[in-house]
Amino acid sequence: MSDRRAFLKFVAASPLLAAAAPPIVEAFQQGSLQQAADALDVFDFQAAAEKIVPPAHWGYLMTGVDGEDTLKANRDGFSRYQLRPKRFVDVSRIDMSVELFGTRLNSPVVLCPVGSQRAFHRDGEVGAARAAQAKGHLQILSTQTSIGVEEVAKARGGPIWYQLYTTDNFDVTTKLVKRAEAAGCTAVAVTVDLPSGRNTVTMTRSQRIDNRECGSCHQDATGNLANPRAGGGTNATKPMFAGINTQGLGLTSPSLTWDFIKRLKGVTKMKVVIKGLETREDAALAVEHGADGIVVSNHGGRATETGRGTIECVAEVAQAVRGRIPIVVDGGFRRGTDVFKALALGANAVGIGRPYIWGLSAFGQQGVERVLDILNNELRLAMVGCGTRSVKEITAAAIVDTGRRG
Ligand SMILES: Cc1cc2nc3c(=O)[nH]c(=O)nc-3n(C[C@H](O)[C@H](O)[C@H](O)COP(=O)(O)O)c2cc1C
Numbered sequence: 529m530s531d532r533r534a535f536l537k538f539v540a541a542s543p544l545l546a547a548a549a550p551p552i553v554e555a556f557q558q559g560s561l562q563q564a565a566d567a568l569d570v571f572d573f574q575a576a577a578e579k580i581v582p583p584a585h586w587g588y589l590m591t592g593v594d595g596e597d598t599l600k601a602n603r604d605g606f607s608r609y610q611l612r613p614k615r616f617v618d619v620s621r622i623d624m625s626v627e628l629f630g631t632r633l634n635s636p637v638v639l640c641p642v643g644s645q646r647a648f649h650r651d652g653e654v655g656a657a658r659a660a661q662a663k664g665h666l667q668i669l670s671t672q673t674s675i676g677v678e679e680v681a682k683a684r685g686g687p688i689w690y691q692l693y694t695t696d697n698f699d700v701t702t703k704l705v706k707r708a709e710a711a712g713c714t715a716v717a718v719t720v721d722l723p724s725g726r727n728t729v730t731m732t733r734s735q736r737i738d739n740r741e742c743g744s745c746h747q748d749a750t751g752n753l754a755n756p757r758a759g760g761g762t763n764a765t766k767p768m769f770a771g772i773n774t775q776g777l778g779l780t781s782p783s784l785t786w787d788f789i790k791r792l793k794g795v796t797k798m799k800v801v802i803k804g805l806e807t808r809e810d811a812a813l814a815v816e817h818g819a820d821g822i823v824v825s826n827h828g829g830r831a832t833e834t835g836r837g838t839i840e841c842v843a844e845v846a847q848a849v850r851g852r853i854p855i856v857v858d859g860g861f862r863r864g865t866d867v868f869k870a871l872a873l874g875a876n877a878v879g880i881g882r883p884y885i886w887g888l889s890a891f892g893q894q895g896v897e898r899v900l901d902i903l904n905n906e907l908r909l910a911m912v913g914c915g916t917r918s919v920k921e922i923t924a925a926a927i928v929d930t931g932r933r934g
Pocket residue numbers: 588589590602640641642643670671672691719803825826827828829830858859860861879880881882883
């Protein structure tokens with residue numbers, strides 16, 4: 529094994545051999561992946577995906593807002609917390625399972641709603657659903673899904689959650705919700721962090737350098753070219769809006785207030801989860817207004833430019849919620865230790881967005897499965913190291929909050 533490593537190092541360092549054998553050198557130096565199983569961490573998939581995803585789609589995936597301080601804070605925030613190992617605990621059996629609304633899942637890692645997944649791989653949301661099924665994870669499907677909820681729910685073969693953009697027309701909202709419920713979704717996660725636009729600078733820049741002809745994909749149901757350069761297409765191009773008059777329809781509304789939750793609960797039996805809260809005040813209001821769950825989220829640094837990482841919001845939200853409803857957190861989770869920290873701070877589950885899309889882009893279902901395997905294995909090792917044999921045993925005692933980012 530070490531002989532092979534020494535050989536690869538020698539090859540990589542040799543200018544002569546570099547010219548003679550570029551594929552080996554490239555594989556070694558750039559972490560290219562021949563198959564999903566070659567990936568050692570989720571960043572290997574990021575590198576692999578970047579090579580194949582077209583610039584405009586890559587920009588859509590990777591963008592934050594404004595100067596991307598929040599996007600960066602989502603990663604930097606983890607350095608504020610450190611793990612506290614515990615020795616001589618019998619860790620021969622580790623149970624990573626969690627229960628959400630009566631459904632047992634193999635892991636606390638959840639696939640977040642990400643729109644337009646066919647922009648990354650032809651299998652799109654169905655590829656992600658098959659991976660979620662194979663590994664026993666929860667999937668949350670975007671309103672902006674590129675495949676209808678019925679087909680995705682069938683591929684998952686178990687409960688999924690439906691992410692709802694409120695729209696600005698409650699009749700349309702009701703139609704979306706009823707369709708998701710009929711397809712077997714058990715919860716609706718209503719996203720509240722984008723009431724009125726956002727400033728996705730990186731996405732706009734990447735669209736400017738992508739000179740491909742977009743018309744063949746970005747067409748609406750009537751054959752009119754939707755304008756992807758003005759925000760990634762129109763509602764009319766999305767399967768969840770089939771049969772709905774989208775003329776003048778807003779995907780979200782700036783005038784909504786907390787009454788919306790009661791209204792939503794009035795038209796569905798699904799659990800109502802609020803996605804996009806970051807403070808103790810809003811968490812308390814969510815419980816007061818009957819929310820069944822919260823997703824602590826800043827939309828992956830794509831909504832309000834707060835400069836605050838979501839991991840830094842978990843403790844105050846958990847204090848306000850006091851265990852009354854489950855808390856999911858997402859934003860910047862790339863390591864099992866990140867997941868561990870969130871669970872220690874009081875989250876019940878953790879969402880990932882970009883990492884599984886990197887896996888999907890590079891290898892479809894297999895890529896998503898490998899991303900989940902990697903994160904689960906890293907989480908298992910963190911649990912072993914800290915002597916926490918189940919997710920319940922991961923408490924605040926297992927970490928230190930240093931109070932500042934490292
Ligand atoms: C390309 C992309 C599309 C997204 N689409 C949606 C969406 O349709 N609805 C939604 O609620 N959140 C959406 N999100 C936010 C994710 O659900 C999630 O909050 C975020 O990606 C988590 O951060 P991470 O990507 O750093 O893991 C999207 C995120 C990305 C990167």
